[in-house]
Amino acid sequence: MSDKEVLLQVKNIKKYFNVGKNKILKAVDDVSFDIYRGETFGLVGESGCGKSTLGRTIIRLYGTTGGTVEFDGVNVHGNLNTAKKHELSRRMQMIFQDPYASLNPRMKVMDIIAEGIDAHRLAKSSQERARMVLELLEVVGLNEEHANRFPHEFSGGQRQRIGIARALAVDPDFIIADEPISALDVSIQAQVINLLKLLQEKRNLTYLFIAHDLSMVKHISDRVGVMYLGSMVELADSSELFGNPIHPYTQALISAIPLPDPDLEMSRSRTVLEGTIPSPINLVDNCHFCSRCPKAKDICRKQVPKMTELKPGHWVACHFIQSTK
Numbered sequence: 001m002s003d004k005e006v007l008l009q010v011k012n013i014k015k016y017f018n019v020g021k022n023k024i025l026k027a028v029d030d031v032s033f034d035i036y037r038g039e040t041f042g043l044v045g046e047s048g049c050g051k052s053t054l055g056r057t058i059i060r061l062y063g064t065t066g067g068t069v070e071f072d073g074v075n076v077h078g079n080l081n082t083a084k085k086h087e088l089s090r091r092m093q094m095i096f097q098d099p100y101a102s103l104n105p106r107m108k109v110m111d112i113i114a115e116g117i118d119a120h121r122l123a124k125s126s127q128e129r130a131r132m133v134l135e136l137l138e139v140v141g142l143n144e145e146h147a148n149r150f151p152h153e154f155s156g157g158q159r160q161r162i163g164i165a166r167a168l169a170v171d172p173d174f175i176i177a178d179e180p181i182s183a184l185d186v187s188i189q190a191q192v193i194n195l196l197k198l199l200q201e202k203r204n205l206t207y208l209f210i211a212h213d214l215s216m217v218k219h220i221s222d223r224v225g226v227m228y229l230g231s232m233v234e235l236a237d238s239s240e241l242f243g244n245p246i247h248p249y250t251q252a253l254i255s256a257i258p259l260p261d262p263d264l265e266m267s268r269s270r271t272v273l274e275g276t277i278p279s280p281i282n283l284v285d286n287c288h289f290c291s292r293c294p295k296a297k298d299i300c301r302k303q304v305p306k307m308t309e310l311k312p313g314h315w316v317a318c319h320f321i322q323s324t325k
Contacts (some may be wrong), residue, residue: 004036007072007174008058011236014066015050015057023281027053029230030067032307035174038198040207042221042238044214044253048280050230051210052097055176057318058208059092071174090120093167097179099159103151109162110147113137116170117155136165140195157188164195176208181216189213193220214257218242223313226250229280229288232307235242246316248293287319295320 015028028050035041043051056062058069058077069076071092074084090191093116096102103112113133116122123129134144140161151159160180166176181189193216199205211217217224220307225235226249234247245251252273275292287293290300297320305317 004039006034008035008208009070010034010054010058011065011070012067013054013057013064013069015053015062016065019281025281026230026283028057029283030075031227031230031232032067033225033232033235035206035208036202036222037173037199039222040209040220042217042224043158043208043210043227044212044224045227047212049227050144051212052178053225054227055094055208055210059094059176060088061094083321086120090116090170091173092176093170093172093174094176094178095160095163095167095180098183099156099163100151101321102163103159105151108148108150109133109137112162113166113169114149116166120170122170123163132169133165139168139199140165141191155188157192158186160184160188160192161195164192164199168199171203172205174206174208176210178210180209181213182187182213189216192210214242214253221243226253229278229283231288232315233289233315233317234315235307240314244314246310246321247318248295248320249289287317 010031010033013028013031014026017025017027019025029053033201034121035043043054045051053062057064058076064077071088074080074088076088080088100315110130110133113136114129117129117132123132128316133147137146139240142161142165146154146158151162154162180196181192184192196207199221200207209217209220210314217281221238224238224241226233226247228249234241234245234250241250242254245254273292278288278291285303285304286302287296287300293300299319303319307315307317308321309315310321
């Protein structure tokens with residue numbers, strides 16, 4: 001995929017929070033990756049690993065502590081004029097995890113979806129505004145009767161469709177989907193995933209898909225990055241990552257995915273992680289996974305491993321792997 005056009009470049013991004021006297025939470029620490037135009041880049045890891053913070057930093061909901069984010073050649077966190085900020089806010093959109101909390105309960109669906117249309121003055125009249133909203137409702141599988149209802153009148157899956165319609169309203173190029181299915185029933189999750197894939201094909205969208213459900217990430221993503229305690233530990237094409245996981249943490253995550261065949265599920269061996277997860281506050285400069293890693297050595301406790309390309313497109317941050325190349 002290296003011959004494809006890079007739409008988003010994340011370079012050494014850091015996002016730290018001061019959480020008390022001399023206490024620093026390194027939510028995102030020196031993370032780098034590219035996203036190609038038209039692809040879905042999956043971002044996985046346990047809760048609290050920094051996935052959502054990274055997504056919000058990319059889209060400028062958070063400022064950066066260090067590093068840069070370039071979207072189509074523009075430094076997102078640079079000194080931008082009002083027109084450029086306006087353009088970026090249209091081209092980069094976000095779908096949030098909780099479809100109820102992200103929708104204003106006092107607004108009707110018509111006005112919720114039209115917020116972006118109004119902000120960017122995309123409709124020349126109230127009639128055109130209404131037509132655009134009704135078309136978007138149809139695109140996401142709802143109908144015009146839903147336009148005059150309030151969010152509490154919808155199911156979780158319907159509310160997430162409203163959130164998707166709101167993101168699509170300004171005709172974006174890039175959408176960050178922050179755990180868009182985790183709050184939904186399992187029976188609805190596949191519907192939302194299939195809708196996202198269909199919209200991507202029709203509108204040439206590029207996704208950053210953040211999730212902790214690896215089976216869904218495998219289904220929708222072209223490439224996948226794995227995060228642990230604020231750092232990226234492995235990055236590869238989806239088929240390569242799931243077929244040949246190299247980092248011990250990735251191996252443990254994938255071994256936890258249940259298999260549909262009960263006989264295989266009973267007979268296979270799983271990687272069980274022992275040890276304790278270090279506090280994310282005032283982390284020392286070492287491999288943050290070393291307290292749980294069965295392969296940890298002295299160097300792991302003393303030095304931060306660098307991301308190394310072991311084979312084309314497959315990057316791993318692990319001292320043990322590097323030492324056996």
